[in-house]
Amino acid sequence: MTFIKIQNVVMNSSCVAAIKLNNQTVLGEKSVSVPLATPQFSLFQWDTIAQNLYHYKWIEFTGQAVITLQDYFTSFNNVIDLLPQYQESSVV
Known part of the structure; x- marks a missing residue:
């Protein structure tokens, strides 16, 4: 479990469901x-769990936080890219 702090928001990385890196606000x-x-x-409702187990709350970041989050979630140290945009060539 990791915590990510951006401005005054601290997120538990195990609660992050997805990231939309290239969004725009209504103002562009x-x-x-x-x-x-x-x-x-x-904790007391384990026997009556419904199909919809989670509630999703969207948080939108703008300004300097955009650059910071894009850097974090495109870093090879933090995220595994299954479809890299470039292919490494190997010399045989």
Whole structure:
């Protein structure tokens, strides 16, 4: 479990459901959108769990946070890219 702090928001990385890196606000400003998944049930409701277990809350970042989040979520140290945009050539 990792915590990510951007401005005054601290996110638990295990709650991050997805990242939209290249979004735009209504005004055309660059933004990054992050949906956070939080359980919808209390600890006492384990026997009556519904199909929809999580509630998603979208958080949108603009300004300097966009650059920081794009750098973090495109870093090879933090995210595995299954379809890289470039192919490494090997010399045999």
